Amino acid sequence: MMASVNEYYQQMEKTGIPKRFTHVLPPNEIEYKNWLVGQNGLPPVEEWRDRMYAETVKLLKTMQDGCKDQWDDDYWTAVIESKGVESPTNGHSLFSRCS
Incomplete structure (x- = not known):
């Protein structure tokens, strides 16, 4: 899990997004919501x-x-x-x- 977090931080750093915006989901928000509901066996939004x-x-x-x-x-x-x-x-x- 830490590898995934570090990878995400590196991606944020490359695009100039400060770490304080870690929990801001856009532009991947819709993709994330659909992944999340899929993990719970629900259809996409x-x-x-x-x-x-x-x-x-x-x-x-x-x-x-x-x-x-x-x-x-x-x-x-x-x-x-x-x-x-x-x-x-x-x-x-x-x-x-x-x-």
């Missing part, structure tokens, strides 16, 4: 969930002026429902508006 997560992270990074609701509920509800998944929102916004 659905592609639409990965897209929704990536879009959420991108949105959070671009919020320079504080918290505001810029989420396209209709688009993501359509994506979720097209995959045969019952909408988790029950008619409510995916995100609460910030006050």
